[in-house]
Each structure stands twice: as structure tokens, then as C-alpha cells.
Amino acid sequence: MSRTHQPIWRSAALSAAAVCLTLTALTGCSSGSSDSGHKSTGAASTESGSDAGKSTTTGAKTDAKTDAKQPAPPAEVSIPSIGVTSSLLQLGLNADRTVEVPPADKGMTAGWYTGSATPGEPGAAVLIGHNDTRYGRAVFHDLRKIHKGADIAVRNTLGKTAHFTVTSTESVSKKAFPTDKVYGKTTDRALRLITCDGSFDAQGHPVNNLIVFATLR
Template sequence: MSRTHQPIWRRAALPSAVLCLTLAALTGCSSGASDPAGNKHAAAGTESGSDAGKGAPAGARSDATTDPEQAAPPQQVSIPSIGVTSSLLRLGLNADRTVQVPPADKGMTAGWYTGSATPGEQGAAVLIGHNDTRFGKAVFHDLRKIRKGADITVRNTLGKTSHFTVTGTESVSKKAFPTDKVYGRTTARALRLITCDGAFDAQGHPVNNLVVYATLR
């Protein structure tokens, strides 16, 4: 993120029916307005046009549920090794099918993308957070410091806590975002954390995304 507040993700391609789990054609999305109270951002690290990428697969969210408590929406994420504790906003899609992210004035709050799996269920659950905003450092500013084996805990609205172990991290170009790896169907009970990373381009946009991969203990 630049000091003048740039979006986490500028443009993306998303399936038009990602929330109802049907296969759909990918639709290109342009960058949203920079209104700090409700700016629009695109999906994690994917861009259209010259920075084309594939959007989150429509089947990314699993409908398999074995534990009613586990299926409750997530409420809080904690990463003790880097001193992060945050409540979780619910992030869906904007009217133009771009993925919502936390508004800049809530930069210290992460969000759960509701089109992904519920943390602890089968599938890939995706949490999104800013690196920084025009208001300063944000919730995932130190995410690059996380190490393999670190603990991430997610507490749901019923008070049940799930522990995830970090299995790896990668900084990826927004021009070659590993969409299937991040959003694709998986039999694992997986967690992905995403924020901006890397140097800035001439327009002040971070050129990379940082992805943290974790699995349920």
C-alpha cells in the first residue's frame, strides 16, 4: 500500500456466481473509487487487462459441514507470533462483482471473504487485510514476518476456536497470481491470509501480494 492510500488490489476477474457455487464465466472488474469509507477493491491479487489473471474459482467454497459449531461465521483472528488480534468483518461482493475489502478507516480490522469456506470447514477460507492505508500501518503490516509453523487462531461467533498452522508463505506478482492454489477446491481445512507486498510501481501501487498458507491442526 502506498502512503497516499492505494487499493490492495486494483482489478480482478471474478466468477459472476461465486457465492452460489456454480461454474460461471469470469468477468473483468476495474478499480474502484478511493473513498476511504467504502472504497472498492478487486479480488485477491488478480487483475484484468494487461495484468490478466483468473478469478477465484466458483467452487472454492465447500458445502461440506460436519460440526455445527465449526460452521458458525468467524469473529476474530489472532496471530500471536506477530502480535495481531483483530475482529473480522464480513466481506462479500460489490454490485460490480468486485470483492469487498475492509475500508481504509478500518485498516486495523481484517475481513473474511464470505465466498470462501468458513474457517475450520473443508475448503480454503480467505482472510483479507490491509498492509497500510493513508491512516498508517494496518492489521497485516507485519504479516511478512510470519514463519512456517506459526499458530493462527480463528474464533467463531459461538466461541469455538480453531488453530491453524502456517505451512508456507509466498510473495507473488499481481500479474501472475496463483488463483487456483489460493482459491481452488481442496479437501484440506485450509486458511489463506492475503495482503499487499513488494515494491511500488510508478503509480504507487504495490506490485505483489503476500499469501500465507495454513492448515487446521
């Protein structure tokens, strides 16, 4: 896989929560031996060796303690059926308006995109995790094994747990990422999990994204 950082979502316009973002398709999951540097939605990607992979919360929600009206942010995700339990990084936007992803050296840790809904609140909450990185298997390596009806539990910083039921999964080409379906406005209390999927291109990048759709129980 290339040593540069590639965009995670395919470009498309999205207006949500009065913030207009350009979204690109998730990449950076490698065959396991090369550098991973995923970029997520926002716009373009940063270059390797710059500020790629930071877990800031630029342009997104603030700590619940600073605003009583803000719901407590998620702290942990658990998917018992595939043996996943992970703390959650907070992923904001890079300087170029791409959404951050967990750094490659934290491949076993998933992240919550803070520009999405808080899990359990109305709207689509988005969790992003690597499939593989240059360090090996990553947190969402077995996400493709999840089935409809499976439980996904998200615990917040106050210790409250929201349980979601998987309604469907979809493997999509990064060239045709369903931006509105994933990030679009919804009155449901929804959850989306996203990682890389599919075969590899000539540069060692997976050509698809795996999206898991779930709703609050």
C-alpha cells in the same frame, strides 16, 4: 497512490461452491500517505466515493442463526507470533462482482470473504487485510514476518476457536496471481491470509501480494 480504487486480484476464472467468480489481484495498500481503496477478488473494482469498502455479504453465506446447517461465522483472528489480534468484518461482493475489502478507515481490522469456506470447515477460507492505508500501518503490516509453523487462531461467533498452522508463504506479482491455488476447491480445511507486498509502482501501489497458506491442526 491514486485516489481511485484499484482491483485487488488479477483476472482469472474460478468455479467454487457452484459459484463462478472472476478474480483480480489485491492492491490498494499504499506507502502510507495516500488513499487506499483495496479491491479484492470478484471481477473489476468500484470507483472511489461510490460503494467501495462496504462490508456486506452479497452472494455469500448468511447468518448461522438463519440456517441451522450453516457453521458459525468467524469473529476474530489472532496471530500471536506477530502480535496480531483483530475482529473480522464480513466481506461480500461489490455490485461489479469484485470482492470487498475492509474500508481504509478500518485498516486495523481484517475481513473474512464470505464466498470462501468458513474457517475450520472443508475448503479454503480467505482472510483479507490491509498492509498500509492512508491512515498508516494496518492490521497485516507485519504479516511478512510470519514463519512456517506459526499458529493462526480463528474464533467464531459461538466462541469456538480453530487453530491453523502456517505451511508456507508466497509473494507473487499481482500480474500473475495464483487464483486456483488460493481459491480453488480443496478437501483440506485450509486458511489463506492475503495482503499487499513488494516494492511500489509509479502510482504508489505495491506490485505484489503476500499470501500465507495454513491448514487446520
